[in-house]
Amino acid sequence: KAGVTQTPRYLIKTRGQQVTLSCSPISGHRSVSWYQQTPGQGLQFLFEYFSETQRNKGNFPGRFSGRQFSNSRSEMNVSTLELGDSALYLCASSLEGMTNEQFFGPGTRLTVL
């Protein structure tokens, strides 16, 4: 069974731009969660999607948004990029939600210049 895939793996953007990251969950998994990992703040929960609906949300500004498609694939969008948005963005999928085991992808490394 293929694991969680994330594209692209690396991305370089400049301040003010926007970016879209993609996550394909494990087949059959309906829940997708997103996390931001930085040296200073560690791993922080962004949001969780289930059946195309945002079910849970962390404490991030509205510049961070996401969506989920009918095939459970998910995208995360960050608008008006700031230097502090440079991070590893991790996606995790699970069968039904956070009480099930989370399977993480390798992440997308975003650098904002």
Next chain:
Amino acid sequence: GNSVTQMEGPVTLSEEAFLTINCTYTATGYPSLFWYVQYPGEGLQLLLKATKADDKGSNKGFEATYRKETTSFHLEKGSVQVSDSAVYFCALLRSNDYKLSFGAGTTVTVRA
């Protein structure tokens, strides 16, 4: 609030040494506790978990016991290998809103 505090690294050990990584938590309700491991260049992998007090999670020689009286979930391994070199994260799943909170991570390096 709910939070996880784990010992700061980095931790450097020799092969076959005993490893302990301390993790304590503050939480309301009855959280589930996890240890995740991140190998270089990879995403996180679930190492073990415990969902209620006194549960012991174990996997690949690692163990951790959910201690409600001390609000702790310390990770231990009796004899580490070079392949155990990684970053280890303690995490808590809140029972009221099902948000996953992570500790800062502890980098472990095992030398041959």
